[in-house]
Amino acid sequence: MGTEATADDGAASDAPDAYDALLDRVRRWNTLGSAAGVLGWDQQVMMPEGGTPARSKQLSTISSIRHDMITDEETGDLLDELNDADLTDEQAAVVREVRRDYERADAVPVELVEEISEAGSEALQAWEEAKAEDDFESFAPHLEKHVELKREYAEHIDPDRDPYEVLFEEFEPCLSMERAESILEELRETLVPMIDAIRESDRELAVDTFEGHFPEDDQEALAHDALELLDYDFDRGRLDVSSHPFTSGNQFDCRVTTRFDESDPLGAVGSTVHEYGHAQYNLGLPQEHWATPLGESRDLSVHESQSRLWENHVGRSRAFWEEFLPVFQEHFPDTTDATVEDAYEAFNQVYEDNLIRVEADELTYHLHIIVRFEIERDLIRGDLAVEDVPETWNDKYEEYLGIRPESDGEGCLQDIHWSHGNFGYFPTYSLGSVMAAQLYATAEAEIDDLEASIAEGDFDDLHDWLGENVHRHGSRYETNELVTRATGEEFSADAFLAYVEEKYGELYDL
Incomplete structure (x- = not known):
């Protein structure tokens, strides 16, 4: 249920001078951050392998300059001046978001910010090489360094709290760790027996429909056509290939990447459509509020809801x-004999032996997330040593998914996130999936015959609904309020659990 914005949506014309001065500072440091994002995109997509030493210095310098801008004494003075100011709801939201960033940044020494950024650039290249060579030992020192730096980072922000919870707030500041853990527990309790029942089911899906050899060039052309069908704006974006699919950019320039396996064309379709969802969110943010909280996405759970929805x-x-x-x-x-039902079944099969998160089916995906969540939480809390990560990873895969990786390349080295030091990111994937179901259920109820429109390749109504209820608000509302305004209900796992029970119950005759 879409909720109309309040009457002061345009921000009052008589903004306090301190607010205008603060907004000017925010635009400057966010513009600098946006430039760093382009350098990061280039490092993963275009930069020659030998460029890492210079790129790590470039990014660490930008990080330290941006940190200095955020934590400058004038920023604190302006925030203090606005404490009791008469602000519109939009202005108050901007001040709330800036204050959160300022207080966290102000607690961390700039030298640590530089060290974390430089360590990330160096770890990225080490991860890519270690993954290609199936050599966790070569990456382990970089992971150890990140764990140490991020523990120190969390301690500066709040030495009296769980360091993993502090890091989780980097990606989802508006939902508590307790709430996130309770949702992950709900998913585990529901999905594990459901997956067991599916594996015991006699129902056989058309899983061999798309077996064969599918050349990478043809898959890239297909990925481009998928984006065209979904109405991706190539005037403000581009499609490239990277070792790990990702999206980078803003409402003026948002780029997606994907990857290809010549034996699995559906994997490329899924990752491309997933990244399209991220890009569509960024491209739908208000252009007039670029580089301010009102023109920025509402953190990663909401961002993942958009990618997982699509x-x-x-x-x-x-x-x-x-x-x-x-x-x-x-x-x-060669696939001309395939039917729509064949494609639907092939794309929704529940795998018995998939080890790779980004290639996982919709159900087992969340067990992949839970493995990562538990490992990184224990690393940051000091309950797991880096050298024990591969064995712990393999043991958890065997326990939760009934399969065991035979190499670290298909095990603990498969994801890019820890090379960036992004501890606390993984839970947002499952939180986003849960949120996607809640948003889509409401959109489906409010849009006349949405399914028929999609079947005709018409996505305008869904684009408009998401734009109205999610994208245009930027970071004005915190996560639960955004979901409540869009759906009429507080954020919960109910819609997701109902969705998977109905969908997979029908698919597998449960």
Whole structure:
């Protein structure tokens, strides 16, 4: 249920001078951060391998300058001056977001910020090499360094709290760690027996529909056509290839990457549509508020809700394949005998032996997340040594998923996140999936015959609904309020659990 914004949405014309001065500072440091984002994108997509030493210095310098700008005494003075100011709701939201960033940044020495940034650039190259060579030992010192630095970072912010909780707030500051853990527990309690029941089911899906050889060039052309179908704005974006799919940018320039496996074209479709969801969110943010909290996304749980909504509720639907299957078959004529139902079943099968998170099915995906969450939480809390990560990872995969990696490349080295020092990121994937189901259920109830529109390749109504209820608000509302305004209900796992029980119950005759 979309909620209309209040009457002061445009921000009052008589903004306090301190507010205007603060906003000017915010725009400057966020513009600098945006430039760093382009350098980060280039490092993963275009930069020659030998560029790492210079790039690490470039990024660490930008990080330290931006940190100095945020923590400058004038920033604190302006925030103090605005404590009792008569602000509109929008202005108050901006001050709230800036104050949170300022207080966290002000607690951390700039030297530590530089060290973390430089360590991340060096670790990225080490991770890429270690993954390619299946050599965790070569990456372990970089991971150890990140763990030490991030513990120190968390201690500066709040020495009396769980350091992992402090780091989780970097990615989701508006939901408590307790709430996140309770949702992950709900998912585990529901999905583990559901997956067991599916594996015991006699129902056989059309899982061999897309077996064969699918050349990378043809898959890249298919990924481009998928983005065209979804109405990705190539005037403000581009498609590239990276070792780990990601999206980078803002409402004026937002770029997506994907990757290809010549035996698995559906994997590329899924990752491309997933990254499209991220990009569509960024591109839908208000242009007039660029580089301010009102023009920035509402943190990673909401961001992941957009990518998972497009990937799972649209990309994995029968309706989507009504329109997309002929496009797929144009690129791969050997699949011309496949039906929409074949494609739907192949894209929604629950795997028995998948080790890779980004290639996981919609259900086991969350067990992949829980493994990572538990390991990184224990690393940061000091309950797990870096040298024990591979064995612990493999043991948890065997316990939760019934499979055991045979190499670290397909095990604990498969994700890029720890090379960036991004501890606390992984839970947002599952939180985003849960949120996606709640948002999509409401959109489906409010949009006349949404499924028929998708089957015709018409996504305008869904774009408009998400733009109105999520994108245009930027970071004005905190997470739960944003979801409540959009759906009429507080954020919960109810819609997601109902969705998977209905969908997979029908697929597997449960």
